[in-house]
Amino acid sequence: xxxxxxxxxxLRVVLTGNxxxxxxxxxxxxxxxxxxxxxxxxxxxxxxxxxxxxxTSQRPVRLLDLPGTYSLSPQSPDxxxxxxxxxxxxxxxxxxxxxxxxxxxSNLQRNxxxxxxxxxxxxxxxxxxxxxxxxxxNGLELNVPSLSAxxxxxxxxxxxxxxxxxxxxxxxxxxxxxxxxPLPEPRSFTELTESFGKEAESIExxxxxxxxxxxxxxxxxAVLLLSDDRVLNTHAGKYPETIxxxxxxxxNRLEAAGVDWxxxxxxxxxxxxxxxxxAVTTETSPPGETLSDRLDRVxxxxxxxxxxxxxxxxxxxxxxxxxxELPKSxxxxxxxxxxxxxxxxxxxxxxTSLLSSGIIQxxxxxxxxxxxxxxxFLFLSVLEDTGYMARAAFLMDRLMSRVGLHGKSFIPMxxxxxxxxxxxxxxxxxxxxxxxxxxxxIAPLMSCSAxxxxxxxxxxxxxxxxxxxxxxxxxxxxxxxxxxxGIAGALGMAWVFKRTLLRGExxxxxxxxxxxxxxxxxxxxxxxxxxxxxxxxxxGTVILAINILLWFLVSYPKISGSPAAETDRPTDQMRQSFxxxxxxxxxxxxIPLGFDWKIGIGIxxxxxxxxxxxxxxxxxxxxxxEKAGSPSVANLANxxxxxxxxxxxxxxxxxxxxxxxxxxxxxxxxxxxxxxxxRESNSWKWPxxxxxxxxxLAWVLAFLTYQLGRACGxx
Amino acid sequence: xxxTVPESVTPPRPLSSLTPGTRGVVVEIRIPAExxxxxxxxxxxxxxxxxxxxxxxxxxxxxxxxxxxxxxLRKHEADLVLLRVNS
Numbered sequence: 001x002x003x004x005x006x007x008x009x010x011l012r013v014v015l016t017g018n019x020x021x022x023x024x025x026x027x028x029x030x031x032x033x034x035x036x037x038x039x040x041x042x043x044x045x046x047x048x049x050x051x052x053x054x055x056t057s058q059r060p061v062r063l064l065d066l067p068g069t070y071s072l073s074p075q076s077p078d079x080x081x082x083x084x085x086x087x088x089x090x091x092x093x094x095x096x097x098x099x100x101x102x103x104x105x106s107n108l109q110r111n112x113x114x115x116x117x118x119x120x121x122x123x124x125x126x127x128x129x130x131x132x133x134x135x136x137x138n139g140l141e142l143n144v145p146s147l148s149a150x151x152x153x154x155x156x157x158x159x160x161x162x163x164x165x166x167x168x169x170x171x172x173x174x175x176x177x178x179x180x181x182p183l184p185e186p187r188s189f190t191e192l193t194e195s196f197g198k199e200a201e202s203i204e205x206x207x208x209x210x211x212x213x214x215x216x217x218x219x220x221x222a223v224l225l226l227s228d229d230r231v232l233n234t235h236a237g238k239y240p241e242t243i244x245x246x247x248x249x250x251x252n253r254l255e256a257a258g259v260d261w262x263x264x265x266x267x268x269x270x271x272x273x274x275x276x277x278x279a280v281t282t283e284t285s286p287p288g289e290t291l292s293d294r295l296d297r298v299x300x301x302x303x304x305x306x307x308x309x310x311x312x313x314x315x316x317x318x319x320x321x322x323x324x325e326l327p328k329s330x331x332x333x334x335x336x337x338x339x340x341x342x343x344x345x346x347x348x349x350x351x352t353s354l355l356s357s358g359i360i361q362x363x364x365x366x367x368x369x370x371x372x373x374x375x376x377f378l379f380l381s382v383l384e385d386t387g388y389m390a391r392a393a394f395l396m397d398r399l400m401s402r403v404g405l406h407g408k409s410f411i412p413m414x415x416x417x418x419x420x421x422x423x424x425x426x427x428x429x430x431x432x433x434x435x436x437x438x439x440x441x442i443a444p445l446m447s448c449s450a451x452x453x454x455x456x457x458x459x460x461x462x463x464x465x466x467x468x469x470x471x472x473x474x475x476x477x478x479x480x481x482x483x484x485x486g487i488a489g490a491l492g493m494a495w496v497f498k499r500t501l502l503r504g505e506x507x508x509x510x511x512x513x514x515x516x517x518x519x520x521x522x523x524x525x526x527x528x529x530x531x532x533x534x535x536x537x538x539x540g541t542v543i544l545a546i547n548i549l550l551w552f553l554v555s556y557p558k559i560s561g562s563p564a565a566e567t568d569r570p571t572d573q574m575r576q577s578f579x580x581x582x583x584x585x586x587x588x589x590x591i592p593l594g595f596d597w598k599i600g601i602g603i604x605x606x607x608x609x610x611x612x613x614x615x616x617x618x619x620x621x622x623x624x625x626e627k628a629g630s631p632s633v634a635n636l637a638n639x640x641x642x643x644x645x646x647x648x649x650x651x652x653x654x655x656x657x658x659x660x661x662x663x664x665x666x667x668x669x670x671x672x673x674x675x676x677x678x679r680e681s682n683s684w685k686w687p688x689x690x691x692x693x694x695x696x697l698a699w700v701l702a703f704l705t706y707q708l709g710r711a712c713g714x715x
Numbered sequence: 716x717x718x719t720v721p722e723s724v725t726p727p728r729p730l731s732s733l734t735p736g737t738r739g740v741v742v743e744i745r746i747p748a749e750x751x752x753x754x755x756x757x758x759x760x761x762x763x764x765x766x767x768x769x770x771x772x773x774x775x776x777x778x779x780x781x782x783x784x785x786x787x788l789r790k791h792e793a794d795l796v797l798l799r800v801n802s
Contacts, residue, residue, distance in 0.1 A: 260748070263752075305772050508753070510757060
């Protein structure tokens with residue numbers, strides 16, 4: 001390869017390592033938080049890539065962050081991607097010029113198990129030894145030169161969270177940009193037993209002839225293929241049949257000889273990893289209880305652990321109402337000011353009406369929920385980054401197992417409180433395909449952030465602000481109730497699915513409980529912002545488009561006759577507009593739920609995205625009230641309170657509010673979820689099924705709520 | 716591998732039957748071969764010393780300490796991991 005052409009192309013560096021080894025922290029400090037986040041083709045595994053900053057070299061260095069992986073025998077789609085990139089089996093990712101394996105110094109044996117697998121692949125590889133400070137605190141002193149000698153590659157001790165050791169790593173990367181040395185000789189860290197080793201060698205030579213382009217990987221690949229029964233199934237097209245036959249025959253011979261081909265290589269590798277770990281470690285103090293152990297004594301305690309868990313969840317929901325209130329009122333005031341300014345400075349007419357009622361009020365009413373959504377995301381990021389999320393799974397596994405799921409399903413469900421889409425993506429860590437599908441089917445029942453605006457407005461309009469037992473406000477309790485209802489619905493449906501459609505034996509749950517970490521504020525806010533931006537982008541695009549369409553549907557066709565008629569009788573205009581007709585068309589289905597046709601417009605309009613319900617109501621009612629002299633931006637809740645049926649009863653009674661909220665708890669009003677579900681389940685069958693069952697459930701439960709409420713004389 | 720663990724007088728006990736704080740060495744893993752690999756790859760092998768740290772508040776799963784880190788597995792699997800307890 002010519003040096004000149006190499007200088008122009010970027011140096012491709014791949015970052016890999018166990019989960020919880022601090023890989024993301026290192027990635028963030030090397031790339032300065034300016035990563036491009038995307039997806040790998042065909043799957044929704046997150047692909048994070050960035051340019052390493054702070055290098056002097058002219059040649060750019062691109063860093064690709066692979067999903068955290070325990071081994072090269074993948075058990076989940078995330079791990080599959082990591083394996084495929086390192087085996088150069090993904091067409092979209094070229095062969096790496098350099099692989100950085102992050103190794104947690106405080107958990108050396110298991111991290112070395114993976115690191116030696118990667119080193120064996122024969123790419124130029126460096127070990128980044130992270131968290132040397134934690135190891136030191138735990139009384140472990142590591143001898144870096146002898147670790148480097150044992151592994152045969154460079155080792156860089158660092159503390160990713162403080163930046164210690166990063167200058168040395170950067171300098172070495174600078175050198176690497178103009179190095180054109182020979183590739184390292186592949187080496188092996190597993191002393192295989194004779195029979196297993198012989199079979200592996202014969203597969204190796206077969207791989208060398210069949211797949212000459214990956215010759216250097218052949219021995220590592222042979223050992224993995226021989227001991228992992230999943231790879232051949234999932235990569236059916238990537239290996240010739242002769243190899244599959246040879247492997248099956250080799251396994252038969254090994255079994256006949258009494259060799260366990262599944263565990264032989266694992267045992268040999270762990271023996272080596274343990275030997276290396278012991279050779280390079282000096283215990284400076286006897287292993288005692290770490291801070292993390294002490295925290296766990298409380299946080300997973302029989303009584304305190306559960307109590308704290310409930311308190312954390314309670315605090316989370318209470319703060320959505322209290323802390324977010326102030327910034328929310330500022331945003332509201334800003335939107336109102338903008339809208340009135342537009343109305344007063346532009347001549348009255350259709351365009352002004354579109355701009356102020358349709359666009360500014362509509363989009364604005366959704367944007368005002370941004371503070372609450374930011375708080376929700378911030379909370380979830382804190383839970384994730386501190387390591388508490390794994391404890392939540394540990395605490396909740398028993399409950400989840402009651403309905404046939406895992407503690408691991410708890411994390412996607414918890415993420416679905418923010419948004420079902422990251423929730424669906426988080427199911428990729430679930431190993432069993434059936435469990436994963438069940439989790440995906442029920443995850444959207446968890447009340448996502450898009451429901452929060454709906455709940456908030458309805459609670460403000462329908463639920464009296466009384467206090468219970470002096471401390472709990474009725475509004476807050478109602479909100480908590482809706483979230484609990486979603487959880488109960490999700491668990492109930494999981495139970496049903498696991499017993500009917502997706503019956504299967506329980507798969508083992510093996511979950512690491514990583515040490516607690518102090519999260520970096522910068523990263524927390526970065527996470528919060530990235531996720532909130534997604535919400536804003538939707539407010540800016542989908543919701544804007546729907547609002548313009550809706551404004552049109554509400555404003556046209558005009559009542560025949562003079563335009564003055566419209567302003568005299570806004571309700572009539574509304575009633576005979578396109579939207580009004582659609583609302584009235586579905587009214588027969590809604591009457592048993594106690595909804596009128598205007599709520600019907602809201603439900604139809606929010607079919608694509610729930611939060612549109614709020615902006616729809618503000619469009620619907622503001623259009624109506626424009627003439628009534630109310631400020632164009634009336635407090636939506638007050639407008640709703642004043643809304644009456646033709647016979648004078650209020651529309652938004654507590655019962656209607658609760659019924660409508662129950663409907664929104666269960667209805668799948670979200671196009672994005674349907675699309676992501678299609679991508680994740682790889683068929684249209686499951687998203688359509690999900691849409692049908694959730695909509696059906698929503699109607700039936702809303703019906704029961706309303707009718708039972710009335711039967712009990714509650715109105 | 717199995718033969719390297721010295722025979723002693725105490726019979727092997729399932730991991731799930733230990734009390735928190737007890738240490739032992741794995742002598743046998745009875746989990747079916749096709750479900751065993753991830754546990755092995757996490758470092759729970761025949762001959763590995765393990766400490767039972769605690770049971771979850773609702774009784775399941777269990778938390779163990781193995782090779783210097785904490786891992787949780789269900790009682791269902793912990794029943795099938797047999798240990799020789801250090802006396």
